[in-house]
Amino acid sequence: MLSDQAAGLRALHTSAQQNASSKTSALEQNSSAMPPITRERSRPLRVLAVASGKGGVGKTNVSVNLGIALSKIGHRVLLMDADMGLANVDIMLGIHAEYNLSHVLEGKKSLREVIQQGPGGLQIIPAASGVKRMAQLNALENAGIINAFAELADELDVLIVDTAAGIADSVVSFCRAAQEVIVVVTDEPASITDAYALIKVLNRDYKVTRFRLLANMVNSPAHGRQLYDKLARVSEQFLEVSLDYLGAVPYDMALKESVQRQIPVILHRPSSMAARSFESMAQTVQRWPVKTDATGYIQFFVENLFQGH
Numbered sequence: 001m002l003s004d005q006a007a008g009l010r011a012l013h014t015s016a017q018q019n020a021s022s023k024t025s026a027l028e029q030n031s032s033a034m035p036p037i038t039r040e041r042s043r044p045l046r047v048l049a050v051a052s053g054k055g056g057v058g059k060t061n062v063s064v065n066l067g068i069a070l071s072k073i074g075h076r077v078l079l080m081d082a083d084m085g086l087a088n089v090d091i092m093l094g095i096h097a098e099y100n101l102s103h104v105l106e107g108k109k110s111l112r113e114v115i116q117q118g119p120g121g122l123q124i125i126p127a128a129s130g131v132k133r134m135a136q137l138n139a140l141e142n143a144g145i146i147n148a149f150a151e152l153a154d155e156l157d158v159l160i161v162d163t164a165a166g167i168a169d170s171v172v173s174f175c176r177a178a179q180e181v182i183v184v185v186t187d188e189p190a191s192i193t194d195a196y197a198l199i200k201v202l203n204r205d206y207k208v209t210r211f212r213l214l215a216n217m218v219n220s221p222a223h224g225r226q227l228y229d230k231l232a233r234v235s236e237q238f239l240e241v242s243l244d245y246l247g248a249v250p251y252d253m254a255l256k257e258s259v260q261r262q263i264p265v266i267l268h269r270p271s272s273m274a275a276r277s278f279e280s281m282a283q284t285v286q287r288w289p290v291k292t293d294a295t296g297y298i299q300f301f302v303e304n305l306f307q308g309h
Contacts, residue, residue, distance in 0.1 A: 048179070049177075058217060060092055082163045100114055172202065186216050
């Protein structure tokens with residue numbers, strides 16, 4: 001097992017050092033599992049990390065529905081389940097995934113071989129569930145996985161990384177690698193306090209300065225704005241950060257019903273308040289400025305991280 005993991009990591013590590021045009025990359029083998037899209041890139045890759053200070057705030061629901069909303073307006077979207085030890089994207093969607101990121105790390109499968117076709121045009125990379133080893137990856141292994149996604153940059157418009165809750169090493173790694181960090185918060189003291197702790201760690205220790213806040217399960221638009229104001233005041237007072245408001249998802253029975261049916265609300269009840277909120281936020285995300293060299297952003301991050309180990 002350990003030798004398999006070492007072989008897989010060496011393959012990912014080697015990929016970071018090779019030219020993108022190399023035909024010998026281990027991650028480009030067996031590419032028939034996902035035929036390459038040959039159209040020219042008309043826009044740079046957006047990398048969004050969806051994070052939260054604590055679990056149970058609806059972060060995965062946000063990732064799935066926002067991803068489908070972006071797909072509906074013409075973006076090629078890949079959702080990575082980055083909750084390495086407690087994966088739930090595939091469960092939420094009722095997808096049985098035979099292979100996942102653990103098989104990539106072990107060198108048993110290429111990244112393209114574990115991609116699943118999800119609903120609404122959304123592509124999904126599932127993570128492992130109940131695999132303790134995957135929940136304890138070191139920074140180098142997290143970087144190797146991040147770099148694997150860089151191999152698919154020309155085939156995507158948006159990469160959404162659904163991180164684990166909290167401030168584990170994997171969460172930090174993926175948030176640092178992303179261009180935008182979306183923090184999901186609900187009106188609970190623990191959610192607000194832990195969201196602030198996440199922002200503080202990323203800012204103080206890793207110099208992340210910009211965050212986008214999404215208020216979930218709110219009673220009204222004003223309620224969502226109040227949540228944002230509460231967290232923004234303390235964050236901007238004590239930290240060197242910019243906290244912008246992405247929007248709010250209302251408490252909606254249609255959303256609860258869609259979870260029970262394992263169908264995203266944006267497809268199950270497209271006229272519901274929750275679905276409309278995701279469509280509105282997708283339009284907002286689309287307007288965010290993005291660096292023209294963003295396709296190389298992950299590679300740049302990974303190469304620096306490799307050099308530090």
